[in-house]
Amino acid sequence: MQRKKCKRFPSLPQIMRKFKIQNRLTIIFLVVSVIPILFIGFYSYSIYSKSINEKLSKSTFQALTLLNKNMLTELNSYQFLAGSVSTNSTIQERLAAVPGQTAPSNAAINITMDNIYRNIYPAYVQNVRIINSKREPIYELGYDGIPDDKYEDIIHQVDLNTPYDSLNYVKSYRTSNTIVLGRKINDLNNIDNQLGYVFVFIGGELFSKVILSSVDLGTGSNIMIMDKEGKIMSSSNKETLLGDSYYKDELFNQIKKQERLKNHSFTGTVNGHMQQVSYINNSQLGWYLVSTVPFSYINSETSKITTSLLIVISIIIVLCILIILVLYASILKPIRQIIAFCNQISYGDLSNRIEDYSKDEMAVLANKINSMVAKIEQLMKDQKSHQKRRRSLELQMLQSQINPHFLFNTLNSLRWLAIINQVPVLSDGISSLAELLRSTIINQDEQITIEQELQNLDNYFAIQKIRYADNFDIEYDLDKSLLHSMIPKLILQPIAENAIIHGVTDIGGKVLIQIRIYLEDEHNIAIEIMDNGKGFDTTKQGNADKLSGIGITNVAERIKLQYGDSYGLFITSTIGQGTSCKLTIPR
Numbered sequence: 396m397q398r399k400k401c402k403r404f405p406s407l408p409q410i411m412r413k414f415k416i417q418n419r420l421t422i423i424f425l426v427v428s429v430i431p432i433l434f435i436g437f438y439s440y441s442i443y444s445k446s447i448n449e450k451l452s453k454s455t456f457q458a459l460t461l462l463n464k465n466m467l468t469e470l471n472s473y474q475f476l477a478g479s480v481s482t483n484s485t486i487q488e489r490l491a492a493v494p495g496q497t498a499p500s501n502a503a504i505n506i507t508m509d510n511i512y513r514n515i516y517p518a519y520v521q522n523v524r525i526i527n528s529k530r531e532p533i534y535e536l537g538y539d540g541i542p543d544d545k546y547e548d549i550i551h552q553v554d555l556n557t558p559y560d561s562l563n564y565v566k567s568y569r570t571s572n573t574i575v576l577g578r579k580i581n582d583l584n585n586i587d588n589q590l591g592y593v594f595v596f597i598g599g600e601l602f603s604k605v606i607l608s609s610v611d612l613g614t615g616s617n618i619m620i621m622d623k624e625g626k627i628m629s630s631s632n633k634e635t636l637l638g639d640s641y642y643k644d645e646l647f648n649q650i651k652k653q654e655r656l657k658n659h660s661f662t663g664t665v666n667g668h669m670q671q672v673s674y675i676n677n678s679q680l681g682w683y684l685v686s687t688v689p690f691s692y693i694n695s696e697t698s699k700i701t702t703s704l705l706i707v708i709s710i711i712i713v714l715c716i717l718i719i720l721v722l723y724a725s726i727l728k729p730i731r732q733i734i735a736f737c738n739q740i741s742y743g744d745l746s747n748r749i750e751d752y753s754k755d756e757m758a759v760l761a762n763k764i765n766s767m768v769a770k771i772e773q774l775m776k777d778q779k780s781h782q783k784r785r786r787s788l789e790l791q792m793l794q795s796q797i798n799p800h801f802l803f804n805t806l807n808s809l810r811w812l813a814i815i816n817q818v819p820v821l822s823d824g825i826s827s828l829a830e831l832l833r834s835t836i837i838n839q840d841e842q843i844t845i846e847q848e849l850q851n852l853d854n855y856f857a858i859q860k861i862r863y864a865d866n867f868d869i870e871y872d873l874d875k876s877l878l879h880s881m882i883p884k885l886i887l888q889p890i891a892e893n894a895i896i897h898g899v900t901d902i903g904g905k906v907l908i909q910i911r912i913y914l915e916d917e918h919n920i921a922i923e924i925m926d927n928g929k930g931f932d933t934t935k936q937g938n939a940d941k942l943s944g945i946g947i948t949n950v951a952e953r954i955k956l957q958y959g960d961s962y963g964l965f966i967t968s969t970i971g972q973g974t975s976c977k978l979t980i981p982r
Contacts, residue, residue: 424715432711436704448671451693452660455673455686458610462618463675463684466606470680472517473576473595474560479511480525480593481580486534490527490590491582504534519605521573522596525580528589540596541565541573550592552681553577559679564599564628564638572599572637574628599637602629615689621647623681642666650674650683662690729757733764745772820861827857845912845922846878852887852910859895866899867906867926874913877920882980883953889946890924890964890976897974898928919962920982927973933966954980 414422480486485499485507492498499507508523525534530546545565553561561577576595582588607618608631617635620628625640625647641647642665649663649672660673669690674683729751736749745768749761814822831854849871856869891908898906908926915921951964958981968974 421716421719424719425712429708429712429715432708436708440701440704448662448693451671451688452673455612455671455688456660456675458612459618459673459675459684459686462606462610463677465609466602466684467677469601469606470576472515473520473597474578476511476515476517476520476523477560477576477578477593477595479515480508480523481578482583483507483511486525486580487583487590489533490525490580491588501533508534508536517597519598519601520595521567521571521598522594524594524596525591526594527591533591540568541575546594549575549577549594553579553592556681559681562628562680562682563622564626566638567596572603572629573597574599574602599629603631603633607631612686612688613692614695615692617687619685619687621683621685623683628682646670646672646685646687647683650685729753729755729761733757733761736764740768745775824858824861827854830854831858841884842881843884844879845882848882848884848887849873849878849910851885852891855888855891859892863895863899867895867908870907870909872909872911872913877912877914877982880920880982882922883957886950886953886978887922887924889950890978893947893976894924894926894928894974897931898926914982915979918982920980922978922980923975924978925973925975930968930970930973932970933968950978954978 485503489499489504504525520536522540523534523536524532524540526532526546530550549561549563549565552563555561557579563575563577565573565575567573574597576597578593579589580591580593582590602620607620607629610618610631612618616631618631619635619641620630621641622628625644627635627637627639627641630637635641646663646665649661653659653661653672654674654676659675660671663670663672665672665687671688671690671693672685674685676683732749732751736747739747748765748768751758751761831851860867894908895906898908906926906928908924911921911923911925913921913923947964954963962979962981965977965979966974967977
């Protein structure tokens, strides 16, 4: 019986060999670097978020404590006004009077209140009302008021909050938000004897605009004053409905629950949104000072950490990829470089070299290939040099076949023959032709002075005057300080030929050709050849082609090759006025 061979599972190295080197390096770097950073980053984020919430709770409660003190300070002046009224002897006498007894008149009460107002009258007082124990008013400032049934609710709250003042929210006749400060008036001689009530109407702006709005806990936050029943008396948020419960007592019920647990800051849900809630209970005035900060604002701060963490992780991933690419390139780049170089050699490009300054085996191979290609390139250069030298010798042999001296002697003989026969036009033409040929054939300098070029131009004009029957005149306007400046030889002749051909043709009178040489600026020389011939329209393609012959094109290209693209030949022409060709070269 044959044993079955056990199937061997591939080892980890064998599994890794199924992936490319680049992929293997990527996995290793991700496992070693990115995963630990992600763990540390998110752990730090959770710790930091918790720390922010705790510090925010403490700072918010401290802000509410200071805000509560500020409000009590602001209310002192209104309480002092109520105290001044309740302890005034005239008002005490009026309230204590029984039927049939002489009591201070209404005028005396008004004078008394005016005297009190002179000493103290806070800015946001809207009304002051005094009533006796029978609920009958004995004084009212009269700027604003509320319905009588509201007074009964306020009196009930004052009785419940005795011996402290009571604060109540009401809507006045003018539909303004008003806080009514109510206080019992007791007989100074018998403290158990109640004489009446005094009510100080305070504008709601004192709390909403002056006190509460001075503290900003963040976007979407709200600071509110609630009475002991949970109704909102004032709020820093203008959209909050005053005089009613906040989201059906959802928040106030949570505050009462946390108050029993003696927690002044807690996390709660209001209208489906998580809020950081802090509160202070002022038992003397019977109010709650409450702040809410939405978690969306808190998370907006911590989200910055998340963004920074993601940026750091992204940078690390990018760095890992770069490191992987570097390692990968160190392995495969030399091989690919040699293959690409061999492809270039196969196409006949021997100018490049393999740039590998390492000390490994691939670098040695690259240097050997470079040496081989350098020898091949040198052999090809030597071959081209020999061919060029051969063509030069052949040209010299061809030129030597025509003896220049023979040519000039012949022209000189013809010139003297013209003089003997008294044909000065022919004599001058032959003389100019000889000088022009001498400058062209014998003088092999590529650069000559402007003065020499003008001499060649004079000789050319002399020959052309014979051809065109002296049908043009020449004028020179030269800056003599520039005559020794160097220019390419025979650069002006094609321009002069253009002026003669296109200026003289089909014109009745003589054409004037003007040549100006001047310093255009500190560094540039301008040579301008103008004629007053018939001109042409440069915007039409057919006319523009008139100047695009071999001579003119050669001049423009020679200037640009010699001096650069900022120099060259510029042509302007106007029909009936002539043509101007301007040449610019460096000084």
